[in-house]
Amino acid sequence: xxxxxxxxxxxxxxxxxxxxxxxxxxNHQVDPELMYQIGESxxxxxxxxxxxxxxxxxxxxxxxxLTTAQALGVPMIxxxxxxxxxxxxxxxxTEVYSFTKxxxxxxxxxxxxxxxxxxxxxxxxxxxxxxxxxxxxxLVEQAGANVVGVGILIEKSYQQGRALLNDxxxxxxxxxxxxxxVEGEVEFLEADL
Amino acid sequence: xxxxxxxxxxxxxxxxxxxxxxxxxxNHQVDPELMYQIGESxxxxxxxxxxxxxxxxxxxxxxxxLTTAQALGVPMIxxxxxxxxxxxxxxxxTEVYSFTKxxxxxxxxxxxxxxxxxxxxxxxxxxxxxxxxxxxxxLVEQAGANVVGVGILIEKSYQQGRALLNDxxxxxxxxxxxxxxVEGEVEFLEADL
Numbered sequence: 001x002x003x004x005x006x007x008x009x010x011x012x013x014x015x016x017x018x019x020x021x022x023x024x025x026x027n028h029q030v031d032p033e034l035m036y037q038i039g040e041s042x043x044x045x046x047x048x049x050x051x052x053x054x055x056x057x058x059x060x061x062x063x064x065x066l067t068t069a070q071a072l073g074v075p076m077i078x079x080x081x082x083x084x085x086x087x088x089x090x091x092x093x094t095e096v097y098s099f100t101k102x103x104x105x106x107x108x109x110x111x112x113x114x115x116x117x118x119x120x121x122x123x124x125x126x127x128x129x130x131x132x133x134x135x136x137x138x139l140v141e142q143a144g145a146n147v148v149g150v151g152i153l154i155e156k157s158y159q160q161g162r163a164l165l166n167d168x169x170x171x172x173x174x175x176x177x178x179x180x181x182v183e184g185e186v187e188f189l190e191a192d193l
Numbered sequence: 194x195x196x197x198x199x200x201x202x203x204x205x206x207x208x209x210x211x212x213x214x215x216x217x218x219x220n221h222q223v224d225p226e227l228m229y230q231i232g233e234s235x236x237x238x239x240x241x242x243x244x245x246x247x248x249x250x251x252x253x254x255x256x257x258x259l260t261t262a263q264a265l266g267v268p269m270i271x272x273x274x275x276x277x278x279x280x281x282x283x284x285x286x287t288e289v290y291s292f293t294k295x296x297x298x299x300x301x302x303x304x305x306x307x308x309x310x311x312x313x314x315x316x317x318x319x320x321x322x323x324x325x326x327x328x329x330x331x332l333v334e335q336a337g338a339n340v341v342g343v344g345i346l347i348e349k350s351y352q353q354g355r356a357l358l359n360d361x362x363x364x365x366x367x368x369x370x371x372x373x374x375v376e377g378e379v380e381f382l383e384a385d386l
Contacts, residue, residue, distance in 0.1 A: 023303060024305070024306070025268075028270065028271065028302075028303060028306070029268050029269070029303075029306045030255075030268065030270070030271070031268060032259055032260075032263035032266075032267075032268070032269055033266075035259065035263075036263060058251065058252035059251035059252040059271065059273075062223075062252060062255040062259075063255060063256075063269075066223060066225055066228065066256050066259060066260075067225075067259075069223070070225035070228075070229060073225075074225075075218075075223065075224060076222070076223045076225055076256075077221065077222045077223070078221065078223070080221065080252075110222075112217070113217070113221070113222045
């Protein structure tokens with residue numbers, strides 16, 4: 001998606017150790033117009049897949065998941081990383097390992113909001129090792145619901161996430177696919193949209 | 194705001210100890226159409242106040258802050274509760290005490306995204322004791338920016354939040370004002386919008 005790749009080139013910063021900083025438009029300060037365009041793109045792509053819920057994980061997935069859900073006319077659910085005091089009902093839970101932070105955390109979704117009738121589109125901002133998306137897929141499958149695909153804003157294509165999800169039988173649609181970040185320059189593969 | 198109050202009555206649940214559970218449409222599963230209407234309402238209210246940024250706090254503030262920012266045509270910023278690995282720049286930080294959780298946490302915003310030219314509209318989902326909103330005001334003031342007001346979805350009007358913020362000279366605009374939650378029934382005051 002051209003608008004997103006332009007924002008990455010113009011506003012992103014490459015830090016050491018393969019870290020792309022996009023906090024001026026994506027995951028701290030957020031560009032609402034870009035999020036709106038992203039939502040329209042995902043909705044158009046998955047329009048004929050009978051999506052009933054859009055699911056993401058707090059916090060940085062919420063903005064693009066909301067605009068996608070709005071464009072599809074369905075509810076959005078964000079998995080929580082901490083248990084809320086009002087989440088007293090039964091939960092779908094799984095463990096997610098973060099290679100970046102080297103910690104395992106528990107993510108959860110209330111059982112009330114997913115069931116075997118649901119066709120779920122997963123949305124997340126980054127795909128690298130695929131552990132967060134894998135955790136979301138596990139939550140959806142625990143509910144007996146169907147995953148129609150995973151929509152990713154920025155894929156680090158030199159890591160294993162896409163292969164992992166494809167091996168699970170899940171389609172991945174990425175708006176920007178990064179081949180490499182060398183000498184402060186981002187090189188892209190052809191994106192899915 | 195009638196649509197929000199209807200959702201609270203129809204889909205909210207009162208738990209013990211004054212806790213209103215709204216996780217089916219607001220802070221776990223999210224109703225995008227309602228968020229869109231909320232954003233339009235706040236934008237209309239603050240339309241002539243030259244808002245340059247909408248600021249909230251992760252995670253449950255992100256959805257209504259995004260739609261408000263979109264309607265106003267300005268960026269949205271969410272204060273973070275944990276320090277991200279890409280937030281290596283100088284930070285505005287303050288402490289927020291949660292009466293509910295009885296813990297003090299640090300919230301932060303990068304100094305890059307707020308300056309003395311900014312007119313900031315704060316958005317949050319709940320106003321009870323006002324500590325989170327007070328923390329956001331402190332961050333904005335550290336940047337030398339101006340707070341034009343605080344937009345709240347659900348105000349617990351029997352608590353001290355509104356008085357605290359008004360004493361700080363800040364206007365509060367709440368879409369639903371709860372007078373009491375007795376015997377499983379929510380009673381509303383007249384809302385600001």
